[in-house]
Amino acid sequence: MAQYTFEPFKIKTVEAIPLTTRAERAQFIRGAGYNVFHLPSRAITFDFLTDSGTSAMSDRQWAGMMEGDESYAGSRNYYHLREVVQDIFGFEMFVPTHQGRGAEQVLFGVVAGPGKTIPNNTHFDTTRANIEARGSTALDLIISEGLDPTNRHPFKGNMNVAALEELIRRVGVENIPLAMMTITNNAVGGQPVSMANIRATKELLARYHIPFYIDACRYAENCYFIQQREAGYRAKSIKEIARELFSYADGFTMSAKKDGLVNIGGLLATRDPGLFEQLQNRLILTEGFVSYGGLARRDLEALARGLEEALGEKYLAYRTGQIAYLAERLLENGVPIVEPPGGHAVFLDAKRFLPHVPQSEFPGQALTIALYLEGGIRACEIGSVMFAHKDAATGEVKYPALDLVRLAIPRRVYTQSHFDYVAQVIANIYRARDQIRGVKIVYEQPRLRHFTARFEEV
Numbered sequence: 325m326a327q328y329t330f331e332p333f334k335i336k337t338v339e340a341i342p343l344t345t346r347a348e349r350a351q352f353i354r355g356a357g358y359n360v361f362h363l364p365s366r367a368i369t370f371d372f373l374t375d376s377g378t379s380a381m382s383d384r385q386w387a388g389m390m391e392g393d394e395s396y397a398g399s400r401n402y403y404h405l406r407e408v409v410q411d412i413f414g415f416e417m418f419v420p421t422h423q424g425r426g427a428e429q430v431l432f433g434v435v436a437g438p439g440k441t442i443p444n445n446t447h448f449d450t451t452r453a454n455i456e457a458r459g460s461t462a463l464d465l466i467i468s469e470g471l472d473p474t475n476r477h478p479f480k481g482n483m484n485v486a487a488l489e490e491l492i493r494r495v496g497v498e499n500i501p502l503a504m505m506t507i508t509n510n511a512v513g514g515q516p517v518s519m520a521n522i523r524a525t526k527e528l529l530a531r532y533h534i535p536f537y538i539d540a541c542r543y544a545e546n547c548y549f550i551q552q553r554e555a556g557y558r559a560k561s562i563k564e565i566a567r568e569l570f571s572y573a574d575g576f577t578m579s580a581k582k583d584g585l586v587n588i589g590g591l592l593a594t595r596d597p598g599l600f601e602q603l604q605n606r607l608i609l610t611e612g613f614v615s616y617g618g619l620a621r622r623d624l625e626a627l628a629r630g631l632e633e634a635l636g637e638k639y640l641a642y643r644t645g646q647i648a649y650l651a652e653r654l655l656e657n658g659v660p661i662v663e664p665p666g667g668h669a670v671f672l673d674a675k676r677f678l679p680h681v682p683q684s685e686f687p688g689q690a691l692t693i694a695l696y697l698e699g700g701i702r703a704c705e706i707g708s709v710m711f712a713h714k715d716a717a718t719g720e721v722k723y724p725a726l727d728l729v730r731l732a733i734p735r736r737v738y739t740q741s742h743f744d745y746v747a748q749v750i751a752n753i754y755r756a757r758d759q760i761r762g763v764k765i766v767y768e769q770p771r772l773r774h775f776t777a778r779f780e781e782v
Contacts, residue, residue: 326652328740329645332638336383342366342700349697357778358693358763360702369700370738370746372731375668376541377423377581377588379735382633385585385626392622401624402615408628409591412563412635413540413570417600418593419607420627422618424541424579425450426611427592431537431577433610434602435501436460443491444504444539445483446470446511449710451504451539451577453771463491470512471725473662473673478553479518481509481546483525497532502574506539507546511706512726514542514647514666516549519557519569526572535574535596543569544583545667548640562635575599582668585630585735589623643667646733646743653747659754662728669732672750674707678760683708683723685762685782691729691753693779694760699749704730709765710774 344352344367356362360373371378393399402420409418421427428451436442438459447455447462455462465484469477483505492500505525509515529536547565551557557565570576575594580586592607594600604614611618619627633639644667651665660676674681674688681687688707695701707727714721731746753760767778 326649326656328649328743329642331736331739332636332642333382333736341369343369344700346697349700353693353696357767358689358781359774359777359779360692360696360704361775362778363696363702367700368702370742371702372669372733372746373702373704375582375732375734376579377586378737379581379585379587380737381585381587381626381630382736384633385629388625388629389622391625392620394621396616397613398615399621399624401621401628405624405628408631409593412566412631413576413593414567415570415576415593415595417595417597418591419604419611419614420617420619420624421590421592421607421611423581423588423590424539424577425454425590426618427577427579427590428454430592430603430606430610431575432458432460433606434599439499441491441495441500442502442504443488443500445481445506445517446509447504448506448510448539449772449774451506457771464511465491466509466512470509470515473513473660473671473676473726473728476664478549478664479516479521480512481507481515481517482521483517485521485524485528488525489528492528492532492534497534500534502535502537503529504537504539507569508542508549508667510542510668511711513662513671513728514545514668514730515662516546516553516667518554519550519565520554522569522572536572538570538573538576539578540570540576540591541579541582542668543578544634544640545644547635548637548644549667551637562637562640566635580627580630583631583634584627585634586623586627589619589627590617643735646738649740650731650733650743650747653743654750657747657751657754659750662726669730671706672703672729672731674705674727674729677729677754678757678762680758681760681762683712683727684721685764686727686779687762688727688729689779690760690762693763694753695729695750698753699746701731701746701749704732705774706730709777 436458440460578591580589662671688705711724
């Protein structure tokens with residue numbers, strides 16, 4: 325039986341959980357066009373749609389919110405955040421943004437453009453969309469183990485360094501403004517990247533004078549996996565590991581709504597003074613002044629404190645332990661998931677869960693609907709709805725290698741009994757999986773269609 329890592333905190337404030345009947349949920353999901361993004365929160369019992377901005381803040385963070393200096397420019401909260409960013413990440417030149425996609429649109433608004441290619445271990449949805457919206461190509465170069473849900477490689481999020489070098493030689497250095505690495509690698513199951521792989525990627529890019537950027541939204545969880553799984557790091561603190569990791573980077577973007585433990589906020593940093601000037605100018609145009617970046621100054625204070633709290637080893641042991649617990653409960657019931665469990669979510673393998681549903685009928689979306697109907701659980705499809713696309717030359721639909729359903733766990737929100745309920749609901753669905761039908765899209769947008777699409781059952 326899976327063992328649960330107890331919460332290293334006490335609960336001070338509680339929020340009632342909505343409870344609905346199956347008949348009510350059937351009505352809600354029909355009204356939402358079978359897209360859980362359209363469901364109101366009052367219809368959700370357990371919300372695992374995302375871990376972004378859904379965490380519970382600490383008493384220390386809430387206390388900091390009351391110390392917000394709402395000066396338009398140069399607030400004391402900005403200077404506190406600057407100290408923390410320099411201490412953890414080692415970057416002098418940074419700007420706050422309202423969230424991760426704010427950082428992405430500022431960065432790629434400057435460096436991306438037609439004919440450019442930006443490689444990554446795996447781009448997530450908004451990163452890819454911000455790159456492609458500017459006419460550039462977003463290319464994924466994950467190692468082969470990352471595309472096998474049953475492979476228990478400890479660092480399945482790694483970059484395929486050989487493929488990266490082949491790409492550089494094929495398209496030319498002048499057409500690659502920067503290369504990125506997403507840690508942890510969300511799209512393939514929240515899988516970590518090893519320090520050795522980060523170092524090797526940096527060394528390769530340095531030889532070609534290509535800047536190396538980190539998508540750092542779950543960097544603390546990645547650092548914990550490095551400490552626990554990679555030789556030579558067990559005796560090092562999470563902050564020491566983070567400092568080494570970011571020493572290899574020329575810049576980073578971050579949705580601080582994950583490992584910043586806040587409900588809103590992001591960061592963008594670089595080591596290039598000329599680029600930093602351009603980023604600041606674009607930030608002022610689109611986000612806000614350079615010392616607040618679209619955030620209330622009280623949110624800057626909550627972020628500064630949250631960044632420090634996210635480095636706590638007891639917290640990270642509990643955080644990753646929660647994910648492992650739910651994963652083990654599902655494996656005990658034969659449910660196919662991405663193994664080993666990652667740092668922020670459990671990913672159901674929809675292709676193995678629903679082998680009778682072809683990717684053209686979106687098995688991940690069908691499973692997401694079933695989760696809601698059976699137990700009031702809201703999850704997120706990470707598969708053919710999110711990532712399938714038409715080949716520009718042939719018009720053929722290209723489906724992703726993985727069709728997943730992500731149960732993204734909000735930080736410091738749910739308890740063991742909640743996960744026991746969720747595991748039982750999923751086990752029940754798995755036993756009756758033959759009854760689940762596929763779906764078809766009846767409305768979609770050309771980019772990020774998963775947010776607004778509407779479906780009907782096939």
